Each structure stands twice: as structure tokens, then as C-alpha cells.
Amino acid sequence: MSSPSSDFIFLNEEFDEEPAKPQEFWDVLIVDDDSEIHSVTELALSNFELNGKGLRFHHAFNGTQAVDILRDNPLISVVLLDVVMESDDAGLIVAKRVREELKNHVVRIVLRTGQPGYAPEEQIIRQYDINDYRTKTELTRSKLATTMVTALRSHQQVTQLSLQSHALSQVLLASEQILNFSQLLPLSRAAIKHLAHFTAGPQQGVVCGLDDDGVEIVYGGTGEYQNVHHHHLEESALTASVKEQIKASFKLAQHQHNEHSVSFFFRAKQQQYVICLEGEHIIEHALMQYIDLLLTNVGVGLDNVLLVDRLRNVAFKDSLTGLCSRNGFIAALERLQKNTNAHDYLVLIDIARFADINEGLSHDIGNLLLVAVAQRLQGQHQQAQVVARLGADLFAVVSNEEQLPFAQLHQLLRAPFIAAEHQLHLNFTFGLCTQPHFDSSALGTLKRASIALSHAKADISHSYCYFDKQMEEQVSHRLAMIRRLREDFADGKLEVWYQPQVDLATAQPYGCEALLRWPIGQGQFISPAVFVPLAEDAGMIIEIGQWVLEQACAKQRELAQHGVDMQISVNVSVPQFKASDYAQSVAQTLARFAVPSDKIELEITESVVMDEVEQVTRTLNELKSYGIDVAIDDFGTGFCSLSYLHKLPFDRLKIDRAFVKGIPEQDNGEIAELVVSLANRMNLRVIAEGIETEQQLQFLKSIGCHEGQGYYYAQPLDGKKLDTYLKVSN
Template identity: 35%
Template structure:
């Protein structure tokens, strides 16, 4: 087949291909449009069917949820109605027995008859029983606990502090003589209490109440079963049903619904979903699996989730007909489009055949002319290509410049040298002065590859009457750079501060630099020809050098620390790096060693290490080094099955030393304590200082805890000897906590923490003692942390209030003041003892804010008394933390100013221990308070140090005698002597004496006989609410007026 015929066929094929392509594009567009319309229509139909199904399913689910909520809302009413019916029956039975037998039986026999008649009776499926109590709170009938019958149950409380019997008595204390009471008690078989409702009626003949009760949870469970039965009878469509997931995430089986389970993952998902949630899932069915749709509705009262479930097939029946009609319409439109496109293709084929024949004849004429011209062009191109190939293959750059200085030609090497786009810089190769012939020179140029050095050969030539210059350039940059590097290496070798030593392959020294001679003391002449063994210090064995050479041969280098010897015999450390130098055949040609003297650096590291691990004041190990040594001792003890003891020691009242003698004396005391402790321990033991006045002793390799106790006892004995500090003789003591591994912990952190807790127990027990850690200490710490968090929450929620205990003058029996007592009632109504929360408040710092609140409330209350004409003092307890935190005196002045209370009516009570332990900071604050005109009182006098010097310095207005002396006043001669001495001391110092905790007339008489001024206690008045205290003030004022 000729080219002419091939071209004709190609033309026809191209035109037909173009037509077919257009047709295919149009067909694709039409078919895609039809498919998209069908897809969108199907989606709309399916979405409408889905929404109708969800609306249908939601209506069933919401109806079921509302029905269960209605059923739950009737719980209390149903329970109360049932209880009323049951108790009324028991009341009728008791009344009937009374009317029948009261004339022939005495009261005791008739009461037994009624009791025994009600004892066996049960209701609510055997759960309920009847009880009888007297109106005084005595139990008459209690079938579940007969042992309680005959006992008074007025003080019986539930787990929320509510008095059960008092609630029952209050429920019948009305005109009807009956009522309901709610409280909490144990359900049968359970160890915790649940809510219970009781109905009682007053039985007048014997002063009884007859009642019965039931747990609310039991009624709820009955109603839940009723709810499940209700749901089982409620259909969802034709084949749908309900499922219930309770508050624990369990599927509750409906009555009559057997064998249906939900997948575990779906059940967990439904249990965690909110209300109004739709979900689909598959469930096994005969012949495969079936898809279901479900709607989740929440029953808030029981925390149930009611799931209405229906097969998806039932929900989508309404959309099937619409989908079928849409498919038929789409099929007809596709067939019509195919018919039109087929007709268009046939017409296009006929047109293409006729057009192709006409175009073929026209192209044949032009083809003959092109063939002749092509042969001439090919001959010229061959000559040019061969010439260019020879030029571009040259390694040197060639540049041709015309007489006008314009580049007319350059080869590939020149283009690579100057890079693309920089041809305008090629004339820089040429010298300005050129007289012809051939000229050679070196020129440095900056091109795209950086600075290059070129060796240039310049010649001239003429062609067709025009003169040209030709430059041939060779890049010699590598040669020049190598020569420069050799000169630089020689300079660096000599000027380096590191010693450099070069040996041949046999380890013979062939070169050393000046630093080598400076460090080793050997001159170059002494070193050349020797081996590096010349510097051997003798501190490393053959194995060390063997490992060095093995590493060097394996990796080609070695680097590390080594000890060598100078020419004068001095041994010094150096950091050495050795590298192999290999030939082209991979054989070793040389070894190059670089080293530097690191003596000064190692000395600096040692000093830094000591500062990091030792306490600067006592030179004892610090916390970091103690932790490391304790860790090592524990590892060793684990291998050898020994015990390790940690002693945490804290000096008692060390703050007083700093406050009275100054911090320099305190530092000297710490150094002497460290020295004494260190000298009485074993060499393997460790004593360190962790900060302040805290020391830690580590005792490894012990056989038991008894040895640790003996060491602690010896430490306390050593510290009992007097210390001499700057001319002062001082006696101190310490408190020690002990934790022993592995019983008290197997890690440093746990042992230190437990020993610290034990130390605080030693302080709490009176100081100058040691205590072993016990597990109960951890529980106490956890309880204190919980109580501290509750304290801060109570402050925010205003759970605190004041009670006021009256104080009476003994001689006149007149009210002369009150003491403000802080009380804490939690949100559940329970009271927290001040003995529990006051110490925690002081330790945590909450006492500063809480104490200020008490002071403000007390002053406002006393101001109210003044407005009613009563000038009574109000006493407020002040803690040591308040006195040492900020400017407490200024706070007192502000509170007095804001409340308007005269200063003489405020009395601040400070414990005797506070005066002793914080004498420095407290003295200034108390002096300022006294200057305001506020009264001061010493609380718990006689229980601590009882220093007369402190009474003289602080000059309180009142001395309070502790309850511990008053309670045994009549029977303990020592107590009587102490109280007499305190009263006499107070009288002689012009102070008021006040006795706390007076509870009997005998105690009051004894105190009056001894000359005590004022008393307070349960005998003269229990703590009162603020309003009751105001009422007492008014009553006293009325009595004074009479």
C-alpha cells in the first residue's frame, strides 16, 4: 500500500474518530444526566420514606417513654396509699382487740395480746411488717429485731444523721394522730441503707403509735416489672416491638419476649446515647440476617432507655412503588437517546467518506514538492552537526568573539562553565591588549559554580574579511585548591592547641606538633622514631589497650579518656582521638592521634559534682545524693535479703532558735547536729540534710526494724547534750520517723514519704520521740486531705455558723459574756466535730480565712447586743497561724471599725502553747492588739509550759483553767492544788480567772470556794444559736430591771 493510500485512510479514520468522539461525549453527557436524575430522585424517595419511618418510630418511642414516666410519678402516691391501707387494718385489729378485752384483761395482758396478734402479720409479699412504739420512744414490737423490743430508740440514727424514732413520733404529733415519715434503713441482705417510708397512727388507749413501712426501691422495682409488662403488650407497627436498657446498661427482657438479644457493641452504644437517637442494626434471622431500625427514648426517672424496634422492610414499603415508577421513566429516556445517537453516527460516516477523497487529491500535489526540498536540507545539517559535535566534545571551554566584542560562538564546556543565562560574561576571558599570534595567561572568575581559576590560550583568525578572537580555557581550580590546602594543613598542624601525633603503619612516630611538646614535655627530636608507648602511665592494663586496638581496627577510629605520663613523670588525664589513614588499596598507611590535657576540666567537674550532691552548710549528702544512695542500698538489700531503714529527723522548735538567737546561730546548730549524728553512725550508714532542719539517715544491711529503733534512740540521746552557740547554751530535741523496707516500701520515694509521715506522728505525740510507720498513717493522711478539700468547699457554700456559750460570774450568778464556738453543718445535715476540722484548717492555712470570718460574725453579734442595751464581752479563739500571717492587729482594728463594737467588749483567746512556740512573732501582734483596748485571754492554762515569764510579758486579762483540771476537782488533790495556784496567781497579777467545762453543782461549789471569778460549761448553759443568745440577753435585761 502506497503512502498516498495510507494518508487517505488515515484522514478518513481521523474524521470518523473525531465524529465518534463527539458522539461519545454527547452520549456520555446525556447518560450521565439521566443517571444523576435517577440517583437524585431515588435519594429523595428513599429520604422521604426514611423520614416517614423515623416519625412513625419516634411516635411509638415517645409514647412509651411518657407512659413509663407517668407510672413512675405515681410511686410515692401508690406506696403511701398501700401503707395507709395496711396500717389501717392493723389499727382496726388492735382497736377491736382493745374494745373486746379491756374490761376483762389488765393493761399488760391486753398489750401482749395485741402485740402477739400483730407480730406474725406480713404484707407486700412478706416484705412488710408492723411495729409498735410508745410515745416516749420505747420499742414495743419490732418483728425483724426482737432484741430491740423494750429499748428506747430515740437516739437511733440513719446514715445521714436523721433520728428515726423522733421522725416517727413527729409524724403522729398532729390533730389526726397519723402521718408519714421518711428515713433510711437497711434492706434485708444489704449492708447499706435505702430510703424507706413509714405510716403510723397514734393508738390512744396505751399511748402507742402503730405503723408499717416499705422501701421506696421495692415499690419502684414492682412498678418497673409492671412497666415491662405494659411495654410487652404495646405493639410497634405490625412486626415491631420494644426493648429496655436499664441504668446499668443491661437489656431487660420483656415478658413474653424470649430469645431476642442485641449485639453487645450496639447495646453499649445505646446505653451511652442521649435521648431522641435513631440507629440501624442487623439481627440474625431464619435464612440470614434482617435489618432493623430503632429509636431510643430516655426515661429520666429510672435512667432507662426505651428502644422502639421495627424491621426496616416495613418502614420502606411506601417508597418501593415510587422507586419502580422512577426506574421505568429513566429506562425509556435512555432508549430514545440511543436511537438518536445511532442515526447521527451513520450520517457522519457518509460525509467523512466524500470529504476524505477530495482532501487526498490535494495533499498528493504538495507531497512531491516537499520531498525534493528535504534532501537538500539533510545534506547541510549533516555537515553542521559533525562540526558542532567535535567542538562540544572538547574538555576545554571555547569562545569565539568578533571585532565588536560580541560572542558569536561557544561550546558546551563554555556553557557549563558560565551556566545558562550568563553568556554576556564570556568576554571576561579575553585580555584587552592582544597583538596577534598566541598568548597564554591565568584568570580567576566568579561563575555560577563559585570562584574558578582558568588557564587561557588566546589566538586570532580571519574569515570572509572579518577578524575574530578565539579563547580556549581550562579549569585548574582543583589543582590550585589542593596546593592551598596543603599549605593550610601545615599551618594548622603547627598552630593547633591540641597535640597531634602521626605514626606510620608500624606505630613509629614520624611527626608531632608544638602542642605535643608543650603537653608531654618531649621535644620533636625525642619523640621521632619512638612509639606512643613512650607516654604509657602504667594505669591501664593490657586488656584496656587490647580493646582500644580492636575498636580502632574494627571502626577505623577510637576516642576516649586515657591517663598518660609526662617526661617529668607526672601522670595526667587526656582526651585522645585516634584515626586510621588508608591507601587506595585499603591498607593502613598512617595513624593520626589528637589529644588534649583535661586535668583542669576534671577538677572543675569534681567540684561541680560535690556542689550538686552535698549540702553547702553541713557538707552532708543532699536530697539528690541521698536518693541515689538509698536506691543503691535497696538494690543490694534485695539481692542479700536484708532490710534498709530510713530515719526522717526534724529538730523540735528550731524556728525559735532562729527567732531568738539569729540565723547564724541556727546554721551553727545545724552543723553541730550534723557532726554529732555523723560520728555515732556506722561507716556504711548515710546521714544527709534535705533542707531546713530536716535530716535523713539511711541504715543499710539491717536484720530487722529493732536495730533502726536502737539507732533512733541513740540519736535522740546524742542530741540531748547541751549545744554551745555564740556564748549561749542550748538544749534541743528532735522527732524521728522510721520506715523499713520492704514492709514499708521498696522505692526511695515511698520510704521517704512514709518516714516523713511517721515523723509527724512523733511530733504529734509530744516531740523528742521516734515512731515507726504504720499503714494507718496513710489512711489518716488521705482522710485529712479529703477533709481539707471539704473545708474549702464548705467556705464557698457557707456551711459554717456560730454557737455562743454563756459565761457567768460566780459570785453574782450574772451573765457577763459569751464565747464564740465555730460549728460546721455539711450539706447532708451532718455535723463535723471541731476537734476534727480545726487542726486540719490550721495545718492547711484555711484557718486564717475561717478565723477572720468568725471574728467578723462575732463582732457583729456583740454589736447587736449593745444596741439592745447589753454590754457583754464576746470571746473569740485565735490560732498561732492567724497571729503569724500578715498584720493580724490591723485586721482586728478593721473588723472593730466596720462593726462598731467597742474594743473592750472583744476578748481574744490564745493558747499557752502559741505564746511559747511563737513568742517572737506573736509578741508584736499581741502588743498592738492590747494597745487597741482589746482584752486578751490565755486558753488551756496549765496544760503546757505554764511559764510565769510569759504571763508577765504578755499581761493577759483572763486566765482560763482547762476542763481536765476541773473534772476531777473534788477527788484529785493534785488538781485542786493546781487550780488553787492558778486562781491565786491570776488574782495577784490582777487577772480574771475562768474555769471551763463546769458540769456539776459540786464542781461549781469547789471553784467558788477557791475564789474563781467566772465559769462556763453545760451546768450554766449549753452553746446557743445566735438568736437564742440574743433572747437570753433580753431575759437577763428584764431580770435586772425587776
């Protein structure tokens, strides 16, 4: 039967010889030292035929000749072997050599002897797989023919078993090799060679599958098609007849065969495949089950390799734009850094306010814009060494200043981008790292470009920034500070101090503001202006803010237990106030410390108010429902809260120290007076911070400000010094 088959493993030189093709004769070896026996036997079987094939005789007159002939003619089916020749056991010696020396377990051996009554031992019959034993006088024409039929049928069975055993061993060996492949091309070439081994045909062909759109694609080929790989079938160099046969195999989901080629169709779990071999390929029908088994394993191997390719694409290619992903970019940059020159540079490109586009125009439009940016950058692929998308709206380009100057790349992105019916001008921020500053690793180089990008974002006067070493030192210092802050907070080294708030008319303290302090030894402290932003960046500000509130509650309870009735103000950060359950959390904390709700005041800045007005309004109303006061800290510095002031339930305004510092020499007094007037009109309390001189105090009293805090009265004090201060004041 002619049939298509495939295998994707390279042939191993240790493979056995290929199975033999069918013969027109049954080969029979007559071994006897009597020439007359040869003649009589040949005459008796001259008209013998089985399954349409006659006999072809070979002759040996001693044991040595017999072994030599069998060595040279492994296709001999039956040996008619005289037991007694040059020695009494010459025939038995031949049988032993055939089985043990020649390793021929297929040929059938019929022992003959001219000595009636002589018979070999039963053990010999079993050990050397003797098919039959006869005396020469028994072998009449009919009996000889019967013996021959029995021997030949036994030979057929043994041959079939041997052929199947050989096929199974090759399938197992091939399958073991198949599962070790990780690339399509070598797998495909090996599959073809294995298949050709099974079909005893030319080793020229192709392995095909289907792409995601169902179009035939050639994975790899051999012979004249060795350069055909990863081509669509129609665009490949295959002959028209081969293309048509492959298409027919896919369409009909079955094997195809003609006099010029054969194609095997087979399915695996993930895909459908066809392996086509050119030339004449003939195979025993009994071997088809082993070819099917082989194809099953080939399919598993192909599925595995394709899955690895898909995973590699997922890991190294961005699915939206088709550019390198972050992983792919890192791998490419690692390779490029082995051979760079002084004009190379890496630039990170960030789309400014891209989230606004997604929210305002939809994510679909945002995706179209990302693709448009990618296509414009990719259009420079001849000048750019690598183009990648590293994040949602972050791209990277590695190029050379001589081939693609950054100024040219910058200009390239100035033209508007088209997304559906929208034409948009985008603003970009660029962070660059030039080759002299490349790190030894790709990740290090990328980090330096990222540092430059962060500086560019922070500097609104420029859209780009080049990395220099000082930036990295600043980042290292910042990270060290964050690490130390985290350690000191965990070790309980942070402290809460308190600055008294006084009635300006009586100079008596009625409250205080809780202020976070970070001592570093020898009476030195790190400024809150430095470490509070660090805590926010490190994601610690909510935890630290909660701790400060708890410390303030504990202090308020302690003071109350000593007969001191005092409200304590606590500063609140933006991340804290944005939490949906913040008001409930504050109320629970006050309840846990048994502190009345009117004894803790929360101070928020104008930036908190303006961040998310709706959320802020909800939280403020919840706080008021719990009876908790809220003050606006640093009022007047944001210039934005006036329009919301009458809508939001505040209790007090704090005049920023910047408007107190210049009193009376500068015009700051007018702003302070305006704030006081506004607060009085809205029935809000007002407090001035940063009072340091008698002149400032008198001016504030004259404009109707009744509360204040500052060095004129007291610096921030730790808990014990606050207790002393309050005793003296009382």
C-alpha cells in the first residue's frame, strides 16, 4: 500500500536496516553433503507455489558454506538442514550459529537426517527454534510440500512479528527524540527523514500546518525544499501538484497519494497537520498502525513546539502593537550591548496624560492610538535597532545618533495621530541614556533611562532629559532613605511631638497640633518635607498616618485623665483621605481609645480637597456625622478651594505661615486679613500658624484672628515637655 507518513526526528545512525520489499520467490537453502539429495529435493518441489510465489533454491554442502550463504542472503525463508555432514552434529552447529552468531531469528529451520531413529533432544529444538524434524525417507513429494507450507507460513508469521517489532522500536526511539525538539524547523526536517525511513522512499518533503486564520503554512522542508520554512503554502517554492495535494489533505482530512507524492493528514490536540513526501513511497499495510502511532507523537511534538512559540511570543512580543514586549526588549538590549558604539542611545517615550484619552474617548480609541504610535516608530526600523512597548503608554527605542538622531525622532512624533475619526496631537516625555552611560546589564541601562524619564516628567519646562550619574546617586540616596524610614518605623523610632495652639486674647493653650518627627540621633531630625513624600512613594503613608492618629488619641486620653481638656489636630495625607472607609476608620480609632469625637481635629490641605471633590465631599459629610472637626491646612496657597469652600463642611481655616511671616513689613497682612474676613462671614474658626513676633501677634489680633500657634508661644514639644508646658501655662 502506498501511503503518506511523517516523522520529525533526525535519523539515528544506530537504526536497523529498513524492512525488505516483497519478493517474487521464496528463497530456500538446501544444506546436505549428498548432491543427490539436493537434486531430489529441488525436483520434488519444482512446481511448489504459495501465495503466488514459487521457490528459489540455494545450495550448501557443509555447515561452513551454509553459514556463509545465510550471512550473505538474510532474506532466505527456509533452511532444509541435514544434521549429519562433516560431523555427527554439523547441522546442530549450523542452527546454533544462525541463531547466536548471525542473530537471524526469522529463517525457519527444518532438520533432516538419513539415520532412522535419530532425533535431536527436545531442548535443542526449543533452544535453536527448530521448525520441524524429519527423516529423509519421510520426505515424499507430498510430505515435503506440506513441510514447506508449514515452514513458510511460520516464516511469514515470524517475519511479520519481526517487522512490527522493528517498527515499534523505531516509533519509540523516534518519539523519544521528538519530544526533545523546541524549534519547528529542525523538528520538521527530522520528521520527514523518519517518515522516509518507514516508507523506504526519498527524503524530500515538507511539514505543514494552519495559521490562526486557517491558511496553510510550511513549517520546514528537506531536499529541494530545505530553504522553505515559515512560508504560506501558496507563496512557497513547492510544485503545483504538491500544493494541491496538501490542500486536498487538509480539506478532506485524509491521506492523499499519487505516483509522484504521498501526504499524511493527522490531528493533534491543538492543530491539524500534513506531511508530504515526494517520490514513490510504498509501505506494508500492517505498518500503517505504527505510522499512525508515529504521527500521533509527531503531532504532540508539533503542538508542544507551537505552544512554546506562542508562549515565547506572549513573553517577548506585545500582542496589541506587535512590537517587542519588555522581556523581548531586555533580551534584545542584552545582545546589542555586546557591540555598541559611542553614538548609540536608548530613549524611553511616555505619552503624557494618556489615561485622560482612555477615559475621555474610550479604551478602544486609546488602543488605536497606541498602535498608531507603534507603527510610526516601527517605520524607522531601518534606523532603529530595537523598538518596543514596555508598558501601557511607554515605548522604547534603541538607535544611533548618526542613523536616527533623537531630534529627528522627536520631530517624528509631532505630527498628529489618527484613531478612527479622531485626529490627535499627543504630548510625549522622553528619558534618554546615551552609550557612555550604558550599564553593564540591559536592566541597568533601562533603569538609567527610566531615571531620566522621571526627571523629565518632574521638570515641566522640558519634555526630555538625558541621564547623568548624579541622578542615579540621588535615586540611590532616596532608596536608602526609604529603606531606613521603613526600618526606623518598624523599630518604633519615629516620634509624635505637639505644638500648642493658644487663644490669642488670653495666651492660654486650648489645643495642640500633632507633628511627626524622625530623629536620627544627636538631636538631629529629618525634615517632614523630606520624609513625608518618601513615605508616600514607599506606600507607607497610610500606615504611618494611622499610627500618628493613634498616638494623638493616646495623648489626648492621657491629658484628659490628668484633668486637661484639649483638642489635638492631626494632619491627613491624600492617600489616607481617598480611602472609601476613612471616616469609619477614624471613628473606630477614637472609640477604641475612648476619645470624644470633638477632641480630635483632622487637618487636610487644599490638594486633598482638589484631588477628588466628590469623594472628599462624601468623606467630610461622614466625618461630620461622627462629630469630628475638619480644618483646611495652609489655606490660601492652593487658590482653588474658594469655589468649594461654601459647599464643604469645614470647621476651621489655618492661615499659612507664608502669609504671617512678612507681617508687618510686607503686604502679606492683606491676605491674612482677607482669610479672617472670609472665615468670619462663613462662621468658621480661623487660626494663624507661624507666629514668631509680637508685631505679628498684635496685627493678627487687630484683624479678628483669635487663635494661633508658633515659636512665639512654643516650639513643637515631645510628650513629656508638653506636659511641663501645660503645667506652667495653667
